[in-house]
Amino acid sequence: MNHYLVYDIGGTSVKYSIMDEESNIIDSSAVDTPAERNGSIFQLLIEITKSYQKRYQLSGLALSVPGAVDEKSGYVHYAGQITDFIGKNIKEELAVLGLPVELENDANCAALAEKWKGHAQDCNSFVCLTIGTGIGGAIYLNGDLYRGRMGMAGEVGLMYMNASKPTETATFSRLGSTWNLLHKVFLKTGERITGEELFERYYQNDQHIVEEVDTFFDMLAVGSANLIHILAPEKILFGGGISGQPDFANHIRERLHHIRPECLSITEIDVCKFGNTAGQIGALYHFHKMR
Template sequence: MSYYLVYDIGGTSVKYSLMDEVANVMESSSFHTPEERDGSIFELLIHTTESFQQRYPLSGLALSVPAAVDVMSGYVHYAGQITDFIGKNLKDELEQLGIPIELENDANCAALAEKWKGHAQDCNSFVCVTIGTGIGGAIYLNGDLYRGKKGMAGEVGLMYMNASQPIESTTFSRLGSTWNLLNRVFIKTGERVSGEELFERYYRGDHRIVDEVDKFFDTLAIGAANLIHTLAPEKILFGGGISAQPNFTNHIKERLDHMSPGLLDLTQIDVCKHRNTAGQIGALYHFHKMKKK
Protein backbone atom coordinates (compact mmCIF):
# COMPACT_ATOMS: atom_id res chain seq x y z
CA MET A 1 0.00 0.00 0.00
CA SER A 2 1.15 3.53 -0.80
CA TYR A 3 0.72 6.33 1.74
CA TYR A 4 0.24 10.03 1.02
CA LEU A 5 0.00 13.01 3.34
CA VAL A 6 -2.54 15.48 2.02
CA TYR A 7 -3.05 19.06 3.23
CA ASP A 8 -5.95 21.45 2.71
CA ILE A 9 -4.56 24.84 3.69
CA GLY A 10 -7.05 27.56 4.56
CA GLY A 11 -6.93 31.04 6.04
CA THR A 12 -7.94 29.89 9.53
CA SER A 13 -7.03 26.20 9.67
CA VAL A 14 -4.95 23.54 7.96
CA LYS A 15 -6.64 20.16 7.60
CA TYR A 16 -4.51 17.13 6.83
CA SER A 17 -5.02 13.42 6.30
CA LEU A 18 -3.00 10.29 5.75
CA MET A 19 -4.55 8.67 2.67
CA ASP A 20 -3.99 5.63 0.52
CA GLU A 21 -3.78 5.91 -3.27
CA VAL A 22 -7.58 6.04 -3.70
CA ALA A 23 -8.18 8.66 -0.98
CA ASN A 24 -9.26 6.36 1.84
CA VAL A 25 -8.48 8.24 5.07
CA MET A 26 -6.44 6.46 7.74
CA GLU A 27 -5.71 9.43 10.00
CA SER A 28 -6.79 13.04 9.98
CA SER A 29 -6.40 16.15 12.08
CA SER A 30 -5.87 19.90 11.77
CA PHE A 31 -4.03 22.86 13.20
CA HIS A 32 -4.67 26.60 13.23
CA THR A 33 -3.11 28.57 10.41
CA PRO A 34 -0.47 30.86 11.95
CA GLU A 35 -1.68 34.45 12.08
CA GLU A 36 1.80 35.99 12.25
CA ARG A 37 2.59 35.35 8.58
CA ASP A 38 6.25 35.05 9.52
CA GLY A 39 7.02 31.86 7.66
CA SER A 40 6.01 29.57 10.52
CA ILE A 41 3.46 27.89 8.23
CA PHE A 42 6.38 26.16 6.50
CA GLU A 43 7.83 25.01 9.83
CA LEU A 44 4.48 23.51 10.83
CA LEU A 45 4.09 21.70 7.50
CA ILE A 46 7.61 20.28 7.75
CA HIS A 47 7.21 19.25 11.41
CA THR A 48 3.84 17.59 10.82
CA THR A 49 5.06 15.73 7.75
CA GLU A 50 8.23 14.53 9.45
CA SER A 51 6.17 13.12 12.31
CA PHE A 52 4.28 10.99 9.79
CA GLN A 53 7.49 10.01 8.00
CA GLN A 54 8.68 8.45 11.25
CA ARG A 55 5.71 6.05 11.12
CA TYR A 56 4.89 5.62 7.42
CA PRO A 57 6.90 5.36 4.18
CA LEU A 58 5.22 8.35 2.52
CA SER A 59 5.07 8.22 -1.27
CA GLY A 60 4.25 11.89 -1.62
CA LEU A 61 2.89 15.14 -0.29
CA ALA A 62 -0.18 16.79 -1.87
CA LEU A 63 -1.35 20.30 -1.03
CA SER A 64 -4.51 22.28 -1.72
CA VAL A 65 -3.62 25.97 -1.34
CA PRO A 66 -5.65 29.20 -1.54
CA ALA A 67 -3.40 30.62 -4.21
CA ALA A 68 -2.70 30.98 -7.91
CA VAL A 69 0.12 28.52 -8.53
CA ASP A 70 2.36 27.26 -11.28
CA VAL A 71 1.65 23.57 -10.83
CA MET A 72 4.75 22.51 -12.72
CA SER A 73 7.30 24.50 -10.71
CA GLY A 74 5.41 25.00 -7.44
CA TYR A 75 5.75 28.81 -7.58
CA VAL A 76 2.92 30.87 -6.07
CA HIS A 77 2.04 33.98 -8.06
CA TYR A 78 -0.71 35.21 -5.77
CA ALA A 79 -2.26 34.15 -2.48
CA GLY A 80 -5.13 35.73 -0.60
CA GLN A 81 -4.92 35.27 3.16
CA ILE A 82 -1.74 33.16 3.25
CA THR A 83 0.63 35.96 2.33
CA ASP A 84 3.63 33.83 3.33
CA PHE A 85 3.13 31.92 0.09
CA ILE A 86 3.30 34.91 -2.27
CA GLY A 87 6.40 34.83 -4.43
CA LYS A 88 7.58 31.55 -2.91
CA ASN A 89 8.20 28.18 -4.49
CA LEU A 90 6.50 25.75 -2.15
CA LYS A 91 8.30 22.73 -3.57
CA ASP A 92 11.61 24.40 -2.74
CA GLU A 93 10.43 25.45 0.71
CA LEU A 94 9.53 21.85 1.57
CA GLU A 95 12.23 19.99 -0.39
CA GLN A 96 14.06 18.92 2.79
CA LEU A 97 11.29 16.36 3.29
CA GLY A 98 12.80 14.35 0.45
CA ILE A 99 9.53 13.17 -1.11
CA PRO A 100 7.60 14.18 -4.25
CA ILE A 101 5.45 17.28 -3.69
CA GLU A 102 2.56 18.58 -5.78
CA LEU A 103 0.23 21.51 -5.13
CA GLU A 104 -2.87 22.99 -6.71
CA ASN A 105 -5.28 25.86 -6.14
CA ASP A 106 -7.99 25.02 -3.60
CA ALA A 107 -10.96 25.69 -5.89
CA ASN A 108 -9.31 23.60 -8.61
CA CYS A 109 -8.89 20.82 -6.05
CA ALA A 110 -12.62 20.96 -5.32
CA ALA A 111 -13.30 20.54 -9.04
CA LEU A 112 -10.85 17.64 -9.31
CA ALA A 113 -12.53 15.92 -6.36
CA GLU A 114 -15.86 16.14 -8.18
CA LYS A 115 -14.30 14.81 -11.38
CA TRP A 116 -12.60 11.89 -9.63
CA LYS A 117 -15.22 10.84 -7.08
CA GLY A 118 -18.11 13.28 -7.21
CA HIS A 119 -20.92 14.70 -9.29
CA ALA A 120 -18.81 15.49 -12.37
CA GLN A 121 -17.43 12.04 -13.14
CA ASP A 122 -19.38 11.91 -16.40
CA CYS A 123 -18.61 15.51 -17.43
CA ASN A 124 -16.08 16.70 -19.95
CA SER A 125 -16.73 20.38 -19.12
CA PHE A 126 -18.04 21.86 -15.89
CA VAL A 127 -17.58 24.75 -13.48
CA CYS A 128 -17.32 24.63 -9.68
CA VAL A 129 -18.45 27.66 -7.67
CA THR A 130 -17.44 27.52 -4.00
CA ILE A 131 -19.34 29.77 -1.59
CA GLY A 132 -17.84 30.80 1.73
CA THR A 133 -16.03 33.89 2.98
CA GLY A 134 -15.85 34.84 -0.68
CA ILE A 135 -16.63 33.00 -3.90
CA GLY A 136 -14.08 30.81 -5.61
CA GLY A 137 -14.27 29.07 -8.91
CA ALA A 138 -12.70 26.38 -11.03
CA ILE A 139 -13.14 25.76 -14.74
CA TYR A 140 -12.83 22.27 -16.21
CA LEU A 141 -12.96 22.38 -20.00
CA ASN A 142 -12.51 19.71 -22.66
CA GLY A 143 -11.26 17.11 -20.24
CA ASP A 144 -8.85 19.15 -18.10
CA LEU A 145 -8.60 22.13 -15.78
CA TYR A 146 -8.29 25.49 -17.45
CA ARG A 147 -5.87 27.53 -15.35
CA GLY A 148 -5.23 30.55 -17.57
CA LYS A 149 -2.20 32.82 -17.37
CA LYS A 150 -0.39 32.58 -14.01
CA GLY A 151 -3.10 30.21 -12.82
CA MET A 152 -5.58 33.05 -12.47
CA ALA A 153 -8.48 31.53 -14.41
CA GLY A 154 -11.60 30.72 -12.42
CA GLU A 155 -11.56 33.80 -10.17
CA VAL A 156 -15.30 34.12 -10.69
CA GLY A 157 -15.74 35.92 -7.37
CA LEU A 158 -14.17 38.99 -8.98
CA MET A 159 -16.86 39.26 -11.66
CA TYR A 160 -18.60 42.65 -11.58
CA MET A 161 -22.34 42.37 -11.17
CA ASN A 162 -23.57 45.98 -11.31
CA ALA A 163 -21.81 48.71 -13.29
CA SER A 164 -23.95 51.47 -11.76
CA GLN A 165 -22.54 50.91 -8.26
CA PRO A 166 -18.98 51.13 -6.86
CA ILE A 167 -17.01 48.25 -8.34
CA GLU A 168 -15.54 47.03 -5.04
CA SER A 169 -19.01 46.55 -3.52
CA THR A 170 -20.64 44.76 -6.46
CA THR A 171 -18.40 41.79 -7.17
CA PHE A 172 -19.85 38.29 -7.21
CA SER A 173 -18.08 37.61 -3.89
CA ARG A 174 -19.48 40.71 -2.21
CA LEU A 175 -23.04 40.00 -3.30
CA GLY A 176 -23.08 36.21 -3.32
CA SER A 177 -20.86 34.89 -0.52
CA THR A 178 -22.13 33.43 2.73
CA TRP A 179 -20.06 35.78 4.91
CA ASN A 180 -21.38 38.88 3.17
CA LEU A 181 -24.96 37.58 3.32
CA LEU A 182 -24.73 37.05 7.07
CA ASN A 183 -23.07 40.44 7.50
CA ARG A 184 -25.86 42.21 5.61
CA VAL A 185 -28.41 40.46 7.82
CA PHE A 186 -26.47 41.66 10.87
CA ILE A 187 -26.46 45.25 9.57
CA LYS A 188 -30.21 45.09 8.97
CA THR A 189 -31.28 43.26 12.16
CA GLY A 190 -28.44 43.75 14.62
CA GLU A 191 -28.36 39.96 15.09
CA ARG A 192 -25.56 37.51 14.39
CA VAL A 193 -27.17 34.35 13.04
CA SER A 194 -25.79 31.06 11.73
CA GLY A 195 -26.50 29.83 8.23
CA GLU A 196 -28.91 27.24 9.64
CA GLU A 197 -30.86 29.82 11.63
CA LEU A 198 -30.89 32.18 8.67
CA PHE A 199 -32.67 29.65 6.47
CA GLU A 200 -35.04 28.58 9.24
CA ARG A 201 -36.18 32.20 9.50
CA TYR A 202 -36.23 32.56 5.71
CA TYR A 203 -38.67 29.68 5.34
CA ARG A 204 -40.77 31.04 8.22
CA GLY A 205 -41.15 34.24 6.21
CA ASP A 206 -39.21 36.69 8.42
CA HIS A 207 -39.43 39.73 6.14
CA ARG A 208 -36.10 41.14 7.37
CA ILE A 209 -34.40 37.93 6.27
CA VAL A 210 -36.39 37.12 3.14
CA ASP A 211 -35.28 40.18 1.18
CA GLU A 212 -31.59 39.54 1.79
CA VAL A 213 -31.73 35.82 1.03
CA ASP A 214 -33.74 36.47 -2.14
CA LYS A 215 -31.08 38.95 -3.29
CA PHE A 216 -28.43 36.33 -2.48
CA PHE A 217 -30.11 33.74 -4.71
CA ASP A 218 -30.68 36.37 -7.41
CA THR A 219 -26.94 37.01 -7.42
CA LEU A 220 -26.06 33.31 -7.65
CA ALA A 221 -28.46 32.89 -10.55
CA ILE A 222 -27.03 35.88 -12.41
CA GLY A 223 -23.50 34.58 -11.85
CA ALA A 224 -24.54 31.14 -13.12
CA ALA A 225 -26.21 32.68 -16.16
CA ASN A 226 -23.04 34.60 -17.00
CA LEU A 227 -20.97 31.42 -16.74
CA ILE A 228 -23.44 29.47 -18.91
CA HIS A 229 -23.44 32.14 -21.61
CA THR A 230 -19.62 32.33 -21.52
CA LEU A 231 -18.64 28.65 -21.28
CA ALA A 232 -21.76 26.53 -21.93
CA PRO A 233 -20.60 23.86 -19.45
CA GLU A 234 -22.43 20.59 -18.94
CA LYS A 235 -22.79 21.38 -15.23
CA ILE A 236 -22.30 24.13 -12.70
CA LEU A 237 -21.64 22.66 -9.25
CA PHE A 238 -22.08 24.81 -6.15
CA GLY A 239 -20.02 24.01 -3.06
CA GLY A 240 -19.52 25.40 0.41
CA GLY A 241 -21.50 24.70 3.57
CA ILE A 242 -24.48 26.78 2.52
CA SER A 243 -25.04 24.57 -0.52
CA ALA A 244 -26.22 21.81 1.84
CA GLN A 245 -29.38 23.79 2.62
CA PRO A 246 -32.59 22.07 1.39
CA ASN A 247 -33.83 23.30 -2.00
CA PHE A 248 -30.62 25.26 -2.54
CA THR A 249 -30.35 24.50 -6.25
CA ASN A 250 -34.10 24.86 -6.77
CA HIS A 251 -33.92 28.53 -5.81
CA ILE A 252 -31.22 29.09 -8.43
CA LYS A 253 -32.95 27.04 -11.12
CA GLU A 254 -36.26 28.86 -10.64
CA ARG A 255 -34.51 32.16 -11.23
CA LEU A 256 -32.58 30.87 -14.24
CA ASP A 257 -35.78 29.51 -15.74
CA HIS A 258 -37.38 32.92 -15.30
CA MET A 259 -34.40 34.66 -16.96
CA SER A 260 -34.20 32.29 -19.92
CA PRO A 261 -35.71 28.78 -19.94
CA GLY A 262 -33.11 27.57 -22.43
CA LEU A 263 -30.29 27.94 -19.93
CA LEU A 264 -31.38 24.89 -17.97
CA ASP A 265 -31.59 22.85 -21.15
CA LEU A 266 -27.95 23.68 -21.78
CA THR A 267 -26.43 23.36 -18.30
CA GLN A 268 -27.37 21.31 -15.27
CA ILE A 269 -27.25 23.01 -11.85
CA ASP A 270 -26.13 20.76 -9.00
CA VAL A 271 -24.21 20.81 -5.71
CA CYS A 272 -20.79 19.36 -5.01
CA LYS A 273 -20.73 15.91 -3.46
CA HIS A 274 -17.60 16.60 -1.44
CA ARG A 275 -17.45 19.47 1.05
CA ASN A 276 -15.00 19.32 3.96
CA THR A 277 -12.83 16.70 2.25
CA ALA A 278 -12.94 18.14 -1.27
CA GLY A 279 -9.60 19.93 -1.05
CA GLN A 280 -7.76 16.86 0.14
CA ILE A 281 -9.35 14.44 -2.34
CA GLY A 282 -8.68 16.85 -5.21
CA ALA A 283 -5.11 17.47 -4.12
CA LEU A 284 -4.39 13.74 -4.14
CA TYR A 285 -5.98 13.35 -7.56
CA HIS A 286 -3.83 16.22 -8.84
CA PHE A 287 -0.75 14.50 -7.40
CA HIS A 288 -1.55 11.33 -9.35
CA LYS A 289 -2.16 13.31 -12.55
CA MET A 290 1.16 15.12 -12.22
CA LYS A 291 3.06 11.89 -11.61
CA LYS A 292 1.58 10.41 -14.79
CA LYS A 293 2.83 13.43 -16.73
Protein backbone atom coordinates in the same frame (compact mmCIF):
# COMPACT_ATOMS: atom_id res chain seq x y z
CA MET B 1 -0.28 0.25 0.72
CA ASN B 2 0.97 3.72 -0.19
CA HIS B 3 0.32 6.56 2.23
CA TYR B 4 0.01 10.23 1.31
CA LEU B 5 -0.13 13.27 3.55
CA VAL B 6 -2.76 15.60 2.10
CA TYR B 7 -3.26 19.23 3.16
CA ASP B 8 -6.19 21.59 2.59
CA ILE B 9 -4.87 25.03 3.55
CA GLY B 10 -7.35 27.83 4.15
CA GLY B 11 -7.38 31.26 5.73
CA THR B 12 -8.96 29.91 8.94
CA SER B 13 -7.65 26.37 9.30
CA VAL B 14 -5.21 23.84 7.92
CA LYS B 15 -6.87 20.43 7.51
CA TYR B 16 -4.69 17.41 6.87
CA SER B 17 -5.09 13.66 6.48
CA ILE B 18 -3.20 10.49 5.84
CA MET B 19 -4.89 8.91 2.82
CA ASP B 20 -4.38 5.77 0.79
CA GLU B 21 -4.26 5.84 -3.02
CA GLU B 22 -8.07 5.86 -3.29
CA SER B 23 -8.49 8.83 -0.90
CA ASN B 24 -9.67 6.70 2.03
CA ILE B 25 -8.80 8.59 5.23
CA ILE B 26 -6.60 6.71 7.68
CA ASP B 27 -5.88 9.59 10.06
CA SER B 28 -6.90 13.24 10.04
CA SER B 29 -6.70 16.43 12.06
CA ALA B 30 -6.76 20.21 11.75
CA VAL B 31 -5.10 23.26 13.27
CA ASP B 32 -5.69 26.99 13.08
CA THR B 33 -3.88 28.70 10.24
CA PRO B 34 -0.89 30.54 11.78
CA ALA B 35 -0.56 34.30 11.68
CA GLU B 36 1.13 35.57 8.56
CA ARG B 37 4.73 36.32 9.42
CA ASN B 38 8.21 35.04 8.59
CA GLY B 39 7.00 31.99 6.69
CA SER B 40 5.22 30.50 9.70
CA ILE B 41 2.94 28.43 7.43
CA PHE B 42 5.98 26.58 6.06
CA GLN B 43 7.29 25.90 9.55
CA LEU B 44 3.91 24.42 10.47
CA LEU B 45 3.76 22.17 7.40
CA ILE B 46 7.30 20.91 8.00
CA GLU B 47 6.62 20.15 11.66
CA ILE B 48 3.38 18.26 10.94
CA THR B 49 4.95 16.29 8.10
CA LYS B 50 7.99 15.29 10.14
CA SER B 51 5.73 14.03 12.92
CA TYR B 52 3.88 11.79 10.45
CA GLN B 53 7.11 10.59 8.87
CA LYS B 54 7.90 8.94 12.21
CA ARG B 55 4.75 6.82 11.93
CA TYR B 56 4.20 6.32 8.19
CA GLN B 57 6.28 5.64 5.11
CA LEU B 58 4.94 8.55 3.07
CA SER B 59 4.82 8.41 -0.72
CA GLY B 60 4.28 12.14 -1.12
CA LEU B 61 2.63 15.39 -0.11
CA ALA B 62 -0.47 16.76 -1.87
CA LEU B 63 -1.62 20.31 -1.13
CA SER B 64 -4.77 22.30 -1.83
CA VAL B 65 -3.87 26.00 -1.53
CA PRO B 66 -5.75 29.27 -2.13
CA GLY B 67 -4.96 31.55 -5.02
CA ALA B 68 -3.13 31.30 -8.35
CA VAL B 69 -0.40 28.67 -8.51
CA ASP B 70 1.90 27.23 -11.14
CA GLU B 71 1.09 23.58 -10.59
CA LYS B 72 4.24 22.41 -12.38
CA SER B 73 6.90 24.56 -10.76
CA GLY B 74 5.14 25.08 -7.41
CA TYR B 75 5.38 28.89 -7.59
CA VAL B 76 2.50 30.91 -6.07
CA HIS B 77 1.52 34.12 -7.87
CA TYR B 78 -1.36 35.05 -5.56
CA ALA B 79 -2.66 33.41 -2.39
CA GLY B 80 -5.48 35.44 -0.89
CA GLN B 81 -5.20 35.49 2.89
CA ILE B 82 -2.12 33.23 3.02
CA THR B 83 0.34 36.01 2.26
CA ASP B 84 3.35 33.91 3.28
CA PHE B 85 2.80 31.88 0.10
CA ILE B 86 2.84 34.83 -2.29
CA GLY B 87 5.96 34.92 -4.44
CA LYS B 88 7.25 31.65 -2.97
CA ASN B 89 7.89 28.25 -4.51
CA ILE B 90 6.17 25.76 -2.22
CA LYS B 91 7.98 22.77 -3.69
CA GLU B 92 11.33 24.38 -2.96
CA GLU B 93 10.27 25.48 0.55
CA LEU B 94 9.27 21.89 1.42
CA ALA B 95 12.20 20.17 -0.33
CA VAL B 96 13.87 19.67 3.06
CA LEU B 97 11.34 16.90 3.74
CA GLY B 98 12.72 14.75 0.91
CA LEU B 99 9.25 13.89 -0.44
CA PRO B 100 7.53 14.40 -3.80
CA VAL B 101 5.27 17.49 -3.51
CA GLU B 102 2.36 18.51 -5.73
CA LEU B 103 -0.02 21.44 -5.22
CA GLU B 104 -3.11 22.90 -6.83
CA ASN B 105 -5.54 25.78 -6.33
CA ASP B 106 -8.25 24.95 -3.76
CA ALA B 107 -11.24 25.49 -6.06
CA ASN B 108 -9.51 23.43 -8.74
CA CYS B 109 -9.07 20.68 -6.15
CA ALA B 110 -12.79 20.73 -5.40
CA ALA B 111 -13.48 20.37 -9.13
CA LEU B 112 -11.00 17.50 -9.43
CA ALA B 113 -12.67 15.71 -6.52
CA GLU B 114 -16.01 15.97 -8.33
CA LYS B 115 -14.44 14.76 -11.58
CA TRP B 116 -12.72 11.82 -9.88
CA LYS B 117 -15.49 10.52 -7.64
CA GLY B 118 -18.29 13.07 -7.49
CA HIS B 119 -21.06 14.59 -9.57
CA ALA B 120 -18.90 15.46 -12.60
CA GLN B 121 -17.55 12.02 -13.42
CA ASP B 122 -19.38 11.95 -16.76
CA CYS B 123 -18.72 15.60 -17.64
CA ASN B 124 -16.23 16.82 -20.20
CA SER B 125 -16.84 20.49 -19.32
CA PHE B 126 -18.14 21.94 -16.06
CA VAL B 127 -17.68 24.80 -13.60
CA CYS B 128 -17.29 24.38 -9.85
CA LEU B 129 -18.13 27.30 -7.55
CA THR B 130 -17.15 27.14 -3.88
CA ILE B 131 -19.11 29.49 -1.63
CA GLY B 132 -17.70 30.63 1.70
CA THR B 133 -15.82 33.74 2.78
CA GLY B 134 -15.75 34.55 -0.93
CA ILE B 135 -16.53 32.63 -4.10
CA GLY B 136 -13.87 30.43 -5.62
CA GLY B 137 -14.16 29.04 -9.10
CA ALA B 138 -12.71 26.25 -11.20
CA ILE B 139 -13.20 25.79 -14.93
CA TYR B 140 -12.94 22.31 -16.41
CA LEU B 141 -13.07 22.44 -20.21
CA ASN B 142 -12.62 19.79 -22.88
CA GLY B 143 -11.42 17.16 -20.45
CA ASP B 144 -8.99 19.19 -18.34
CA LEU B 145 -8.71 22.14 -15.99
CA TYR B 146 -8.40 25.50 -17.70
CA ARG B 147 -5.93 27.59 -15.69
CA GLY B 148 -5.28 30.60 -17.90
CA ARG B 149 -2.28 32.88 -17.66
CA MET B 150 -0.53 32.79 -14.26
CA GLY B 151 -3.20 30.33 -13.07
CA MET B 152 -5.74 33.14 -12.73
CA ALA B 153 -8.59 31.52 -14.69
CA GLY B 154 -11.57 30.70 -12.53
CA GLU B 155 -11.21 33.65 -10.15
CA VAL B 156 -14.91 34.33 -10.68
CA GLY B 157 -15.26 35.90 -7.24
CA LEU B 158 -13.53 38.98 -8.70
CA MET B 159 -16.21 39.33 -11.40
CA TYR B 160 -18.05 42.66 -11.18
CA MET B 161 -21.81 42.38 -10.82
CA ASN B 162 -22.73 46.08 -10.94
CA ALA B 163 -21.48 48.15 -13.86
CA SER B 164 -22.43 51.43 -12.18
CA LYS B 165 -20.30 50.63 -9.14
CA PRO B 166 -17.21 48.67 -10.27
CA THR B 167 -15.53 48.43 -6.87
CA GLU B 168 -14.71 45.57 -4.51
CA THR B 169 -18.15 45.89 -2.91
CA ALA B 170 -19.76 44.99 -6.26
CA THR B 171 -17.89 41.74 -6.91
CA PHE B 172 -19.44 38.28 -7.09
CA SER B 173 -17.63 37.33 -3.86
CA ARG B 174 -19.06 40.27 -1.97
CA LEU B 175 -22.61 39.88 -3.28
CA GLY B 176 -22.94 36.10 -3.43
CA SER B 177 -20.84 34.69 -0.59
CA THR B 178 -21.91 33.19 2.70
CA TRP B 179 -19.85 35.76 4.58
CA ASN B 180 -21.60 38.62 2.79
CA LEU B 181 -25.04 37.13 3.44
CA LEU B 182 -24.46 36.72 7.18
CA HIS B 183 -22.87 40.17 7.42
CA LYS B 184 -25.87 41.82 5.74
CA VAL B 185 -28.20 40.04 8.14
CA PHE B 186 -26.09 41.31 11.04
CA LEU B 187 -26.23 44.89 9.75
CA LYS B 188 -30.01 44.66 9.44
CA THR B 189 -30.86 42.82 12.67
CA GLY B 190 -27.82 43.22 14.92
CA GLU B 191 -27.75 39.42 15.28
CA ARG B 192 -24.82 37.15 14.55
CA ILE B 193 -26.31 33.83 13.46
CA THR B 194 -25.06 30.67 11.79
CA GLY B 195 -25.94 29.54 8.30
CA GLU B 196 -28.16 26.83 9.76
CA GLU B 197 -30.09 29.34 11.89
CA LEU B 198 -30.38 31.65 8.89
CA PHE B 199 -32.13 29.06 6.75
CA GLU B 200 -34.37 27.88 9.58
CA ARG B 201 -35.69 31.41 9.81
CA TYR B 202 -35.84 31.77 6.02
CA TYR B 203 -38.17 28.79 5.75
CA GLN B 204 -40.20 30.20 8.67
CA ASN B 205 -40.74 33.30 6.50
CA ASP B 206 -38.87 35.73 8.77
CA GLN B 207 -39.06 38.81 6.53
CA HIS B 208 -35.77 40.29 7.80
CA ILE B 209 -34.09 37.13 6.59
CA VAL B 210 -36.13 36.41 3.46
CA GLU B 211 -35.13 39.60 1.67
CA GLU B 212 -31.40 38.99 2.16
CA VAL B 213 -31.49 35.29 1.28
CA ASP B 214 -33.54 35.98 -1.85
CA THR B 215 -30.98 38.59 -2.93
CA PHE B 216 -28.20 36.09 -2.24
CA PHE B 217 -29.80 33.51 -4.54
CA ASP B 218 -30.47 36.22 -7.14
CA MET B 219 -26.77 37.04 -7.26
CA LEU B 220 -25.78 33.39 -7.59
CA ALA B 221 -28.25 33.00 -10.45
CA VAL B 222 -26.97 36.11 -12.26
CA GLY B 223 -23.37 34.94 -11.89
CA SER B 224 -24.37 31.49 -13.14
CA ALA B 225 -26.16 32.97 -16.15
CA ASN B 226 -23.04 34.94 -17.07
CA LEU B 227 -20.89 31.81 -16.87
CA ILE B 228 -23.37 29.79 -18.92
CA HIS B 229 -23.40 32.41 -21.66
CA ILE B 230 -19.60 32.52 -21.76
CA LEU B 231 -18.70 28.84 -21.36
CA ALA B 232 -21.88 26.78 -21.96
CA PRO B 233 -20.69 24.03 -19.57
CA GLU B 234 -22.54 20.77 -19.05
CA LYS B 235 -22.88 21.53 -15.34
CA ILE B 236 -22.31 24.22 -12.72
CA LEU B 237 -21.67 22.61 -9.35
CA PHE B 238 -21.97 24.56 -6.10
CA GLY B 239 -19.83 23.65 -3.10
CA GLY B 240 -19.17 25.05 0.37
CA GLY B 241 -21.13 24.37 3.54
CA ILE B 242 -24.13 26.48 2.54
CA SER B 243 -24.71 24.37 -0.58
CA GLY B 244 -25.86 21.53 1.69
CA GLN B 245 -29.07 23.39 2.47
CA PRO B 246 -32.24 21.66 1.15
CA ASP B 247 -33.34 22.83 -2.30
CA PHE B 248 -30.20 24.95 -2.72
CA ALA B 249 -29.87 24.15 -6.42
CA ASN B 250 -33.62 24.55 -6.96
CA HIS B 251 -33.51 28.16 -5.74
CA ILE B 252 -30.92 28.95 -8.41
CA ARG B 253 -32.76 27.01 -11.12
CA GLU B 254 -35.97 28.94 -10.43
CA ARG B 255 -34.20 32.25 -10.81
CA LEU B 256 -32.37 31.16 -13.95
CA HIS B 257 -35.73 30.24 -15.44
CA HIS B 258 -36.86 33.85 -14.96
CA ILE B 259 -33.59 35.31 -16.24
CA ARG B 260 -33.40 33.17 -19.38
CA PRO B 261 -35.05 29.73 -19.49
CA GLU B 262 -32.68 28.56 -22.23
CA CYS B 263 -29.87 28.55 -19.67
CA LEU B 264 -31.36 25.46 -18.08
CA SER B 265 -31.43 23.60 -21.38
CA ILE B 266 -27.71 24.31 -21.81
CA THR B 267 -26.38 23.70 -18.31
CA GLU B 268 -27.44 21.54 -15.38
CA ILE B 269 -27.32 23.18 -11.95
CA ASP B 270 -26.29 20.87 -9.11
CA VAL B 271 -24.40 20.78 -5.82
CA CYS B 272 -21.06 19.09 -5.16
CA LYS B 273 -20.96 15.61 -3.68
CA PHE B 274 -18.07 16.33 -1.35
CA GLY B 275 -18.01 18.79 1.54
CA ASN B 276 -15.07 19.49 3.79
CA THR B 277 -12.94 16.71 2.29
CA ALA B 278 -13.23 17.97 -1.31
CA GLY B 279 -9.96 19.90 -1.22
CA GLN B 280 -8.01 16.94 0.09
CA ILE B 281 -9.56 14.42 -2.31
CA GLY B 282 -8.89 16.71 -5.25
CA ALA B 283 -5.34 17.42 -4.12
CA LEU B 284 -4.60 13.69 -4.02
CA TYR B 285 -6.13 13.19 -7.47
CA HIS B 286 -3.95 16.02 -8.77
CA PHE B 287 -0.90 14.35 -7.21
CA HIS B 288 -1.71 11.12 -9.07
CA LYS B 289 -2.20 13.01 -12.37
CA MET B 290 1.11 14.83 -12.03
CA ARG B 291 2.97 11.63 -11.14
